């Protein structure tokens with residue numbers, strides 16, 4: 304099944320056209336990594352997938368539901384997609400456990416004890432079982448990002464979106480975050496990941512998409528894209544980052 | 546000296562009653578203004594031009610006219626064209642309320658805007674509606690930051706209530722006037738009136754400074 308289908312997507316900010324006719328299908332359990340230079344529209348593309356940005360034209364389907372149709376219940380659709388941000392965006396006025404259980408309690412009707420149980424399980428999964436009652440300000444960047452993943456997973460999403468989840472981290476914390484993402488991929492989560500971690504993309508992605516100036520320039524398996532890029536722009540980008 | 550003390554002590558029960566009235570009006574008005582300020586503050590940051598227009602118009606009109614004129618307008622002006630009969634107390638509460646609300650709109654707006662926009666995005670991404678995200682995530686953080694500004698507005702409103710003496714509300718200032726109108730000891734009585742205002746306002750501003758320091762640390 305197609306988990307995400309994007310047809311002829313365009314997005315402009317005022318006169319600046321940031322996405323120019325994007326077409327992507329993401330299938331169930333597929334891990335798609337999006338790479339490309341800064342400003343090429345990667346974040347905007349990802350943010351269109353859950354309507355944090357309103358597309359200027361085109362259609363997006365999430366699990367075959369028409370995301371961009373006017374009468375779509377966007378709040379319900381977003382519950383099926385988790386998103387992890389570069390800047391974590393944890394809720395600073397809540398403990399780690401409260402961050403994670405807020406959604407399940409308020410939106411899924413879970414009781415406090417059910418939600419806490421789920422939250423504790425997820426904290427265990429991301430290796431932070433001992434941090435349940437801590438406030439986000441007292442965590443390292445890597446720990447914050449793992450909490451952010453647990454918070455997203457608490458809604459039991461079928462798709463996870465990641466926007467450069469390791470870019471704001473000190474180098475020694477990148478590994479712990481990527482590890483959680485790898486585990487997720489192995490469990491069969493459908494994932495769309497914007498990343499600068501080429502090693503991670505090579506290892507984990509089923510498909511890599513190279514974007515430049517609002518276009519998808521080239522896409523393929525990691526082997527195809529990294530070992531045998533066809534387009535000059537892909538080659539020049541890869542020679543700079545690899 | 547003893548004479549002065551006696552004059553003040555004699556007047557004190559009346560003055561304290563007036564001070565009670567001053568505080569009562571201020572508290573009621575601030576609570577009401579909080580609701581109006583919150584609603585119009587949220588209006589002022591929505592995408593809707595109409596809601597933003599309503600908010601801006603309210604703030605501009607209230608801030609662009611003297612409070613005394615507003616008080617007189619509500620108490621004497623309105624009943625002459627529409628069929629309402631306001632007591633001086635109600636008219637006073639309305640005037641202080643709308644005035645405080647106009648300033649609270651700005652306080653709410655600035656407070657909400659001071660919260661990183663990633664917070665709204667994180668809430669919406671989980672699946673919360675705009676208003677749920679406001680209520681559960683944005684406002685609890687914003688209101689914390691606004692507390693010192695609330696206290697300052699409380700101080701301003703306390704001072705504003707003295708103008709209600711013009712329509713005969715027996716708050717602290719008018720209580721003073723009524724005493725010296727009878728005993729002709731304006732100096733002593735007005736000194737006491739000022740001292741009472743000062744005591745409340747100065748304690749509040751100490752409280753506000755303390756809060757500011759405490760909330761910064763947290």
Ligand SMILES: Nc1ncnc2c1ncn2[C@@H]1O[C@H](COP(=O)(O)OP(=O)(O)O)[C@@H](O)[C@H]1O
Nearest residue numbers: 316319321339340341342343344345346347348
């Ligand atoms: N909200 C916005 N308003 C105006 N321009 C924006 C906005 N968001 C992104 N842009 C512009 O769109 C382009 C693509 O941005 P982005 O999608 O963040 O690129 P990337 O994530 O690939 O670095 C950039 O030129 C950026 O300045």
Ligand SMILES: [Mg+2]
Nearest residue numbers: 345346347467
């Ligand atoms: Mg980006």
